[in-house]
Amino acid sequence: xxxxxxxxxxxxxxxxxxxxxxxxxxxxxxxxxxxxxxxxxxxxxxxxxxxxxxxxxxxxxxxxxxxxxxxxxxxxxxxxxxxxxxxxxxxxxxxxxxxxxxxxxxxxxxxxxxxxxxxxxxxxxxxxxxxxxxxxxxxxxxxxxxxxxxxxxxxxxxxxxxxxxxxxxxxxxxxxxxxxxxxxxxxxxxxxxxxxxxxxxxxxxxxxxxxxxxxxxxxxxxxxxxxxxxxxxxxxxxxxxxx
Amino acid sequence: xxxxxxxxxxxxxxxxxxxxxxxxxxxxxxxxxxxxxxxxxxxxxxxxxxxxxxxxxxxxxxxxxxxxxxxxxxxxxxxxxxxxxxxxxxxxxxxxxxxxxxxxxxxxxxxxxxxxxxxxxxxxxxxxxxxxxxxxxxxxxxxxxxxxxxxxxxxxxxxxxxxxxxxxxxxxxxxxxxxxxxxxxxxxxxxxxxxxxxxxxxxxxxxxxxxxxxxxxxxxxx
Numbered sequence: 001x002x003x004x005x006x007x008x009x010x011x012x013x014x015x016x017x018x019x020x021x022x023x024x025x026x027x028x029x030x031x032x033x034x035x036x037x038x039x040x041x042x043x044x045x046x047x048x049x050x051x052x053x054x055x056x057x058x059x060x061x062x063x064x065x066x067x068x069x070x071x072x073x074x075x076x077x078x079x080x081x082x083x084x085x086x087x088x089x090x091x092x093x094x095x096x097x098x099x100x101x102x103x104x105x106x107x108x109x110x111x112x113x114x115x116x117x118x119x120x121x122x123x124x125x126x127x128x129x130x131x132x133x134x135x136x137x138x139x140x141x142x143x144x145x146x147x148x149x150x151x152x153x154x155x156x157x158x159x160x161x162x163x164x165x166x167x168x169x170x171x172x173x174x175x176x177x178x179x180x181x182x183x184x185x186x187x188x189x190x191x192x193x194x195x196x197x198x199x200x201x202x203x204x205x206x207x208x209x210x211x212x213x214x215x216x217x218x219x220x221x222x223x224x225x226x227x228x229x230x231x232x233x234x235x236x237x238x239x240x241x242x243x
Numbered sequence: 244x245x246x247x248x249x250x251x252x253x254x255x256x257x258x259x260x261x262x263x264x265x266x267x268x269x270x271x272x273x274x275x276x277x278x279x280x281x282x283x284x285x286x287x288x289x290x291x292x293x294x295x296x297x298x299x300x301x302x303x304x305x306x307x308x309x310x311x312x313x314x315x316x317x318x319x320x321x322x323x324x325x326x327x328x329x330x331x332x333x334x335x336x337x338x339x340x341x342x343x344x345x346x347x348x349x350x351x352x353x354x355x356x357x358x359x360x361x362x363x364x365x366x367x368x369x370x371x372x373x374x375x376x377x378x379x380x381x382x383x384x385x386x387x388x389x390x391x392x393x394x395x396x397x398x399x400x401x402x403x404x405x406x407x408x409x410x411x412x413x414x415x416x417x418x419x420x421x422x423x424x425x426x427x428x429x430x431x432x433x434x435x436x437x438x439x440x441x442x443x444x445x446x447x448x449x450x451x452x453x454x455x456x457x458x459x460x461x462x463x464x465x
Binding site: 079151155158 | 377387390394398404407410415458459463
């Protein structure tokens with residue numbers, strides 16, 4: 001089973017129908033475990049109970065960048081390999097990524113209020129994530145502005161790859177600019193600075209959110225394929241009536 | 244090389260003659276700057292403080308306004324097809340078109356900056372700093388905006404969609420442009436660091452812009 005075997009939408013539909021229930025079940029189980037662990041995690045000596053926002057905020061923020069990464073790979077698939085499902089993958093990932101980015105901004109803002117004393121600060125990481133959110137919205141507007149899906153796909157692919165430049169800027173913004181947002185503490189050289197009692201629930205939540213994305217993405221891709229089928233059937237019907 | 248020089252000469256000539264609309268950008272720039280005192284109040288000290296930001300915002304919007312037509316006119320009269328089919332690489336042709344656009348529409352904005360600085364109560368040093376940062380930063384605006392213009396021509400949709408796509412890409416340029424000019428005027432921070440980043444952004448967009456625009460033209464036109 002290689003990537004090219006999935007080029008046939010029917011085969012993709014059949015395979016994803018078999019995989020989806022398992023993925024959904026795994027997501028639910030991991031989310032339950034992760035939420036339970038985060039709820040029972042000890043309070044921070046400085047931040048108190050608000051530290052629990054981290055278990056939602058950080059996975060959302062990771063996913064907001066991960067989804068753009070997935071879309072960039074799919075865009076390469078559209079432009080370079082002309083994989084027939086690549087643009088379906090790119091299109092259906094955009095709203096999910098926008099939702100994750102919005103949740104990251106929202107939870108960050110709610111966390112910032114008690115910790116920094118402000119809902120919003122024009123700090124490097126917050127600003128670059130906000131730009132990412134705007135670019136998700138622009139991309140969705142682009143998909144909606146053009147009727148012909150393949151034409152929209154190529155334009156969106158170029159824009160996605162240009163926008164991918166923003167990802168390293170977000171990742172390293174807290175290291176390059178000394179700002180309010182704390183520097184990288186989980187994935188850094190020399191090991192994590194986070195205590196085990198926080199790190200394990202966080203990693204479980206991260207995996208659970210990634211599974212959630214994969215589940216939602218597969219379901220959205222199936223919907224998109226079916227939507228395109230309905231559209232072409234409707235157009236066939238219309239042209240038959242005209243004839 | 245001669246083909247590219249001819250392309251640049253042709254684009255500048257078209258932009259400067261009747262119907263070209265390169266100087267409309269300057270007029271728009273002037274109008275935006277004149278509107279600002281009505282919005283923030285005619286307090287001269289406050290205008291001087293906001294001056295660099297107002298000038299940068301005006302230049303950003305003015306260059307975006309004129310970029311809309313970068314490929315559209317060529318697409319309508321068919322010369323874009325000739326350019327894509329010619330033996331010169333499309334990336335270089337795109338870069339020359341952007342260069343011609345910057346010479347015709349971007350440079351006049353910088354030339355107009357001292358006059359507009361006068362309106363905003365900026366002194367010589369501040370005006371010079373803003374003009375210098377605009378000189379370093381507007382190429383980045385043109386070359387990233389070109390991507391949006393190329394997308395717009397392949398989609399047959401311009402205007403607001405292009406603004407939505409291009410404006411987020413221009414935020415870093417705006418941040419470092421304003422930071423550099425503020426640093427030169429008041430700031431305790433050094434002028435060199437944000438100015439170098441601004442130049443770096445221009446150079447990066449010089450590389451990425453033509454490739455992305457050429458890719459979207461190649462894949463989009465059919």
